[in-house]
Amino acid sequence: MCMCVDGVLRFASYYKDHMVLQKSPERAVVWGYGSEGSQVKFTLSGQHQQKISQATVTNDPVEAGGPYNVTVAVQNITAVLTDVLFGDVWLCGGQSNMLFEVYKIFNASEELKRAAHYPHVRTFMASLAQSKTEQTDLIDVQIPWSVPPLYLAGFSAVCWLFGRDLYDSCSTP
Structure with a gap:
């Protein structure tokens, strides 16, 4: 607690x-x-x-x-x-391609402006380093929980676009 x-x-x-x-x-x-x-x-x-x-x-x-x-x-x-x-809490994980940031996509400035319309899609990013001992807490929080577009430029483009599209799909009657 x-x-x-x-x-x-x-x-x-x-x-x-x-x-x-x-x-x-x-x-x-x-x-x-x-x-x-x-x-x-x-x-x-x-x-x-x-x-x-x-x-x-x-x-x-x-x-x-x-x-x-x-x-x-x-x-x-x-x-x-x-x-x-x-x-709903969704986790994204993977290899280096998951680190491709939003600011690097071809329509980055448009996507960052659009992000303000998604205040319920929250982002968080932590690095999971290898350890030989059990960890009881996260050691490296890279992006704290945030409301877009704050910190979004440096967030995973794959995760953001997936989350935004999922939100649109689940929110439509």
Whole structure:
């Protein structure tokens, strides 16, 4: 859920403002680190409140939509994520061709202007480095959760175009 280090409360590295959590019927999971036995209060836009003593919250299913605020509190220390949406979360992965950035496509300036019409298609990029030991958090977040067109020029063109087209396909009645 969260981590309290030297009186500072924080979520795991990939839980940030503007993020997307998986919509119902699945249950979104929010986690991080916490002191053994500490009571954590979890609130979703003032609606759902849970008191837990563990580092993971499995949220009740939430219908697609938002934005929501996700708040966690330990005693008088609070951490808040804002502008959180619930929807479908898609992962892109692959080799070097997946790193071909939006600014390099033939119609880049047009695509970057068009991106402002897709505020519900959020982007996030992390590098998964090899490790000989288990990692409990992402080491290298290259592009934090963001609303387009912020950071979009350096984002994967394949992932962006797939996400935008998928959004158009799923949003049309």
